[in-house]
Amino acid sequence: MDFKGFAGKAKESSFKMASIPCSVRDYALLEIMKSLDESSGRIFRANSEDLDRAKAGNLPGPVVNRLKFDSNKLKEVSAGISDLTKMPDPLFNIVFERELDKGLTLCKTTCPIGVVCVIFESRPDALIQISALCVKSGNSCILKGGSEAANTNRALFDVIYNAGTRAGLPEGFASLAENRADVDGLLKCHESIDLVIPRGSNSFVQHIMENSKIPVMGHADGICHIYADKSADVEKAVAVIEDAKIQYVAVCNAVETLLVHKDAAAPLLPALKARFDLKGVVLRGCPRTKEIIDCESATDEDYRTEYLDYVLSVKIVDSLAAAVSHINKYGSHHTDCIMTEDREAAEEFMAAVDSAGVYQNCSTRFADGYRYGFGAEVGVSTGKLHARGPVGLDGLVSYKYKLYGDGHIVADYSEGRKSFNFTQAL
Amino acid sequence: MDFKGFAGKAKESSFKMASIPCSVRDYALLEIMKSLDESSGRIFRANSEDLDRAKAGNLPGPVVNRLKFDSNKLKEVSAGISDLTKMPDPLFNIVFERELDKGLTLCKTTCPIGVVCVIFESRPDALIQISALCVKSGNSCILKGGSEAANTNRALFDVIYNAGTRAGLPEGFASLAENRADVDGLLKCHESIDLVIPRGSNSFVQHIMENSKIPVMGHADGICHIYADKSADVEKAVAVIEDAKIQYVAVCNAVETLLVHKDAAAPLLPALKARFDLKGVVLRGCPRTKEIIDCESATDEDYRTEYLDYVLSVKIVDSLAAAVSHINKYGSHHTDCIMTEDREAAEEFMAAVDSAGVYQNCSTRFADGYRYGFGAEVGVSTGKLHARGPVGLDGLVSYKYKLYGDGHIVADYSEGRKSFNFTQAL
Numbered sequence: 140m141d142f143k144g145f146a147g148k149a150k151e152s153s154f155k156m157a158s159i160p161c162s163v164r165d166y167a168l169l170e171i172m173k174s175l176d177e178s179s180g181r182i183f184r185a186n187s188e189d190l191d192r193a194k195a196g197n198l199p200g201p202v203v204n205r206l207k208f209d210s211n212k213l214k215e216v217s218a219g220i221s222d223l224t225k226m227p228d229p230l231f232n233i234v235f236e237r238e239l240d241k242g243l244t245l246c247k248t249t250c251p252i253g254v255v256c257v258i259f260e261s262r263p264d265a266l267i268q269i270s271a272l273c274v275k276s277g278n279s280c281i282l283k284g285g286s287e288a289a290n291t292n293r294a295l296f297d298v299i300y301n302a303g304t305r306a307g308l309p310e311g312f313a314s315l316a317e318n319r320a321d322v323d324g325l326l327k328c329h330e331s332i333d334l335v336i337p338r339g340s341n342s343f344v345q346h347i348m349e350n351s352k353i354p355v356m357g358h359a360d361g362i363c364h365i366y367a368d369k370s371a372d373v374e375k376a377v378a379v380i381e382d383a384k385i386q387y388v389a390v391c392n393a394v395e396t397l398l399v400h401k402d403a404a405a406p407l408l409p410a411l412k413a414r415f416d417l418k419g420v421v422l423r424g425c426p427r428t429k430e431i432i433d434c435e436s437a438t439d440e441d442y443r444t445e446y447l448d449y450v451l452s453v454k455i456v457d458s459l460a461a462a463v464s465h466i467n468k469y470g471s472h473h474t475d476c477i478m479t480e481d482r483e484a485a486e487e488f489m490a491a492v493d494s495a496g497v498y499q500n501c502s503t504r505f506a507d508g509y510r511y512g513f514g515a516e517v518g519v520s521t522g523k524l525h526a527r528g529p530v531g532l533d534g535l536v537s538y539k540y541k542l543y544g545d546g547h548i549v550a551d552y553s554e555g556r557k558s559f560n561f562t563q564a565l
Numbered sequence: 566m567d568f569k570g571f572a573g574k575a576k577e578s579s580f581k582m583a584s585i586p587c588s589v590r591d592y593a594l595l596e597i598m599k600s601l602d603e604s605s606g607r608i609f610r611a612n613s614e615d616l617d618r619a620k621a622g623n624l625p626g627p628v629v630n631r632l633k634f635d636s637n638k639l640k641e642v643s644a645g646i647s648d649l650t651k652m653p654d655p656l657f658n659i660v661f662e663r664e665l666d667k668g669l670t671l672c673k674t675t676c677p678i679g680v681v682c683v684i685f686e687s688r689p690d691a692l693i694q695i696s697a698l699c700v701k702s703g704n705s706c707i708l709k710g711g712s713e714a715a716n717t718n719r720a721l722f723d724v725i726y727n728a729g730t731r732a733g734l735p736e737g738f739a740s741l742a743e744n745r746a747d748v749d750g751l752l753k754c755h756e757s758i759d760l761v762i763p764r765g766s767n768s769f770v771q772h773i774m775e776n777s778k779i780p781v782m783g784h785a786d787g788i789c790h791i792y793a794d795k796s797a798d799v800e801k802a803v804a805v806i807e808d809a810k811i812q813y814v815a816v817c818n819a820v821e822t823l824l825v826h827k828d829a830a831a832p833l834l835p836a837l838k839a840r841f842d843l844k845g846v847v848l849r850g851c852p853r854t855k856e857i858i859d860c861e862s863a864t865d866e867d868y869r870t871e872y873l874d875y876v877l878s879v880k881i882v883d884s885l886a887a888a889v890s891h892i893n894k895y896g897s898h899h900t901d902c903i904m905t906e907d908r909e910a911a912e913e914f915m916a917a918v919d920s921a922g923v924y925q926n927c928s929t930r931f932a933d934g935y936r937y938g939f940g941a942e943v944g945v946s947t948g949k950l951h952a953r954g955p956v957g958l959d960g961l962v963s964y965k966y967k968l969y970g971d972g973h974i975v976a977d978y979s980e981g982r983k984s985f986n987f988t989q990a991l
Contacts, residue, residue, distance in 0.1 A: 154917050157917055158913065158917055239931075239936065243927060250916070252949050252950070253949060333950075352774070352775065354950050356950075375971070375972035378972055378974055379973075381974075383974075386974070386975045386979065467576075467580055485969075487584065489965075489967050490584040490676070491583055493580060496965070498967070498968040498970065499970065500972055500973070501669060502970075502973065502975050504974075504975035505968055505973070510665065510975070512985065512987035523678050523759055523760075524678070524759075524760065524780050525950035527966075528966045537949040537953055538953060539920065539921060540922045540932075540953075540954045541915050541924070541925075542931055543911075543924075543926070543927075544924065544925065544928075546804055547805075547927040548804055548805055548807075548808035548809075548812070548927070549812045549930035549931060559936065559938065
């Protein structure tokens with residue numbers, strides 16, 4: 140495959156996408172929605188083939204479940220597209236406007252990023268969500284889905300692409316890469332691809348982050364912490380820790396390590412152990428923890444592990460500062476929570492913990508674009524540049540500076556014939 | 566040198582910096598300003614040593630000039646620090662606040678990036694500017710200056726560090742790397758350094774961009790274009806092209822290629838040539854250009870070259886779309902201008918050209934933080950994620966999501982006992 144050519148076409152298309160008005164982008168989204176509905180028979184047949192192949196290949200049950208694309212899924216993604224069409228245009232917004240001098244006006248204006256390459260795993264609904272987000276934000280997208288869903292992805296892509304171009308989007312506004320080997324080729328196209336968003340396992344995301352010069356938005360690990368401060372309310376703490384651990388264990392915003400202030404350990408740990416014994420959660424404690432409750436031993440390796448399982452490591456610390464140090468050292472800068480009734484302690488924790496989400500008295504499981512009220516999300520970013528935390532539509536835009544003059548030259552200002560006179564309008 | 570340890574200390578310090586109130590940061594800046602003034606004798610002596618060494622080593626005149634740090638320079642940087650103390654706090658700003666449900670409040674709040682490593686060339690005033698910007702924005706900084714200025718940098722750094730820590734900034738808020746070899750070591754510390762800002766030659770910046778997993782903010786090339794559209798005003802165009810080319814040739818925002826609409830060529834090119842002949846600017850034209858004026862031939866390589874010299878390449882194009890294609894293919898996404906009296910053409914150009922600055926009827930030389938009214942600038946970014954174009958204080962901040970609850974758990978929402986009720990407060 141000629142990757143440079145493939146990515147170059149997406150780039151060409153992105154320059155056209157940057158000028159498409161919101162009315163056309165929204166119309167295209169509605170046409171895509173309609174077309175998905177009209178083509179549902181073909182899509183479901185393609186999905187059956189993928190499902191049959193998955194079952195024949197003895198793929199694990201959860202993979203087969205995620206692969207399934209039925210009328211319920213179609214309804215869900217259609218509702219998502221419909222919501223997107225109702226959202227305000229993320230493009231062409233004037234972030235600020237400033238007259239630098241008479242007749243010389245600077246506008247900082249939002250614009251698309253350009254070409255976004257999204258690499259995702261088995262769920263075919265992700266393909267629809269992502270391409271819809273890219274259409275709304277004026278980005279060209281390159282999509283690479285899981286090979287288990289190859290037939291479904293191809294069917295969905297054809298429908299989306301044809302409906303989109305018929306509705307006025309430029310050729311190449313979306314493209315589909317179909318082989319696993321394509322990923323490494325695409326990662327080398329830093330001249331055409333502006334952003335890679337990988338969604339998948341730790342090791343997969345890590346691989347991408349380490350093998351591309353293209354900026355990557357996403358997260359590898361999710362090692363989230365809850366710190367029970369000395370003024371924590373025991374009952375609230377137990378309920379929040381339980382929710383954060385087991386409401387859904389296999390997810391990046393589940394808690395993996397509990398830190399407990401030494402003065403909170405005696406009341407909290409026995410109550411937590413009683414609850415977790417009932418729920419089948421294994422505790423792994425530091426030596427001081429084991430003096431209070433009976434549990435397995437935690438090693439340094441435990442504090443670096445994203446269990447994604449019914450296991451929680453527990454460590455007693457001497458102070459809030461020690462908790463912050465532990466989190467900043469072992470954590471993944473995703474989401475960390477303090478349980479405390481002391482607002483000042485909460486603020487200290489929230490300022491010093493270097494994570495995308497810093498919480499007081501609530502479950503780390505809230506870290507999610509839907510729960511934040513963002514609508515659809517492209518992913519969760521643990522980076523600190525550009526978008527951080529759950530990333531919605533506004534993580535898919537950049538900005539440019541427009542300067543309108545009437546023959547203005549710099550020499551007039553540097554040689555003192557004119558001077559700047561900054562007036563902020565917005 | 567133990568780079569991981571060195572960078573690790575900066576990281577430790579950054580967690581403390583993140584909580585320092587603006588009053589303390591501003592006070593520290595004023596103390597730094599005072600201390601620089603009181604220590605001026607020592608600083609000027611150190612600078613004399615560097616200057617003597619530079620002259621003895623026969624360094625080129627411009628390098629020696631940039632190296633000079635005298636009482637005028639000190640006054641300038643002091644004024645810059647004073648301006649910074651008057652600017653509003655870039656931290657702790659609530660970007661938005663939203664109640665997700667009763668008692669569960671989400672705040673998107675600005676915060677420092679963490680550890681910023683700035684690598685700059687000979688001008689010692691850059692050290693003061695950059696450390697002051699980092700103090701104001703609550704970032705810890707690692708500074709690496711040019712070896713020609715080693716004595717001056719050491720003297721400045723000592724004064725700044727001592728005054729800053731005396732005024733309440735945490736130990737390690739700034740650190741100085743002194744050897745060229747240190748740069749490669751520091752580039753490997755992606756666990757501690759959050760951002761690298763290189764300021765220097767193309768090849769130097771390119772080297773850094775290609776050899777680090779740390780995000781880099783900056784620009785390598787500056788291949789800026791002016792496109793004279795068919796409705797360009799010839800007189801304005803000649804004046805703007807002249808300014809953009811020769812007002813200061815050795816700089817990234819100087820114009821390197823002129824594109825001319827075929828209908829504008831006959832009136833514009835002879836006028837331009839007459840002016841440039843007087844000014845000693847060499848024109849290199851495409852074959853169609855050479856049919857109109859007598860000049861050297863431009864090759865494809867010319868269109869990819871940042872001359873930084875009294876040379877301009879000229880190409881005639883058939884349409885605005887062809888100009889846009891040329892710019893997006895050969896340009897460096899820095900700053901590009903259209904000369905036109907047609908506002909619609911300007912908007913089309915400005916939407917489709919994929920650059921940090923898109924101008925109508927004014928010199929590309931305006932692309933600069935000072936001229937945009939940003940005050941001090943850290944650099945100019947040609948990247949599209951995070952900050953783009955001239956980067957001021959707000960390019961040195963990130964944000965985090967704070968979520969305040971009272972024992973809120975996700976299970977209540979996923980099992981239907983509660984539902985979200987998003988209310989935007991800001």
